[in-house]
Amino acid sequence: MLRVATWNVNSIRSRKELVFMWLERVPVEILCLQELKTETHNFPFLDFERLGYKCYVHGQKAYNGVAICSKFGLEDVFKGIGDAKFDVESRVIGGRLKDLWLINCYFPHGEERGGKKFYYKLEFYDAFCKFLDRSFSPSDKIVLVGDMNVALEDIDVYDPVVLKDTIGTMPEERQALRRLLDWGFVDAFRYLYPNKVEFTWWDYIGGAVWKNQGMRIDYIFITEHLLKSLKDVFVDTWARKKRQPKPSDHAPVVGVFEL
Amino acid sequence: MLRVATWNVNSIRSRKELVFMWLERVPVEILCLQELKTETHNFPFLDFERLGYKCYVHGQKAYNGVAICSKFGLEDVFKGIGDAKFDVESRVIGGRLKDLWLINCYFPHGEERGGKKFYYKLEFYDAFCKFLDRSFSPSDKIVLVGDMNVALEDIDVYDPVVLKDTIGTMPEERQALRRLLDWGFVDAFRYLYPNKVEFTWWDYIGGAVWKNQGMRIDYIFITEHLLKSLKDVFVDTWARKKRQPKPSDHAPVVGVFEL
DNA sequence: GGGTAACTGG
């Protein structure tokens, strides 16, 4: 069994205790983290080592930052997407475990429609697709995980009417995310559960998590070769609902594979 | 027995747990606090009430702020020194318990010799003496406590050579503080222990507390009528040496009276 | 609402 988790932790320094508590509950083999909000040298390598994880970290001060913590050593580890315009930010890290590629990405938030950050988000998706074209083939075994900052369908938000034209739900963004599916990925959660309403992110404001007012913006995408190995995908809201230590606004998503 | 304590807590919001732990050790009847660093409405009135204290609070956002927490109700509570120039900051609070006046003051730090804040400190002392002249008589029973931000004598600093011309030790400042003694106050600690070397403040920097590199800048001053009632004065370093919760850089000073 | 940084006061 191979369990691959993705979790936007919103600062690894302030969240590491929670992460280790969660790993006791769900000791996944591979944990992909986003929004480390710290430089690589501040990453808690030793704490993860004690639990048997080797960590591959692409840190950044204050913003972004991604890591893969794996029980198995990775090869061909890469950072960024080979595009200088976007690689000034630490949003992508990947590597290979035998014939399985892992890619962990923190896609831009976008802020609001029409602004500079909104176009940056769309352009990032564009650049990411080009990176896929250059570096991979849809016939590869690839697990692409991360915070995509887009809810794919209306079923992926708690209220599509209330959230109309809010960031993460707009047609341009959904189209950008769908290009990853068009390229050759399958949304593992939706593949197994076509009608299930589950969210991975809830705003800190107004106790949204208690009213389950969330969005599904964190994903496990897999290429077709992996579909037969996919056993389950689940969102663990335990860590999001904890009050002490304080939670991230995202919950971890876990994919279970039998390879 | 009446125990009166003075403690610069360096933010009551971040120090309240420590204060309540300390009150279990030394349940003083009257606790005078300085550097609340918060507005009056954020003061933890309820926590103190649970322990039987009535609190008189003169708060301020971010800087200064003083309070008297008393097991007995006070009358004629006043805030400030009646001088608009200095009363824009919350540095003084006082009140009367029967025939005993309590005055709690946080004197300015002064930063360094020659600067604006240095003259402000000296002028504050001047204005404070004028306030005493206007409002009190040396024949009154008065307990004046607080962070005076001045070490009276060389014996009150860990190394007068090293600290020469550093803030809190300079002749101008000592002269300003001595004017309170000239007015009619007695330094209760020094009265009982003429040769004792004890400090009330240690810099956070460089682990000064562990090397006992401190200064005595927090005082219990009393008028002559109270000398016969004075039983003891002690500095409790317990709270300063605690690591969890984090300490203030000042230790509480306690005066014990038999009235 | 919760994290970061840079600044200021002590």
Add this chain to the structure above:
DNA sequence: CCAGTTACCC
């Protein structure tokens, strides 16, 4: 070194 602040990001 340890508080507080404002400003920025999500």
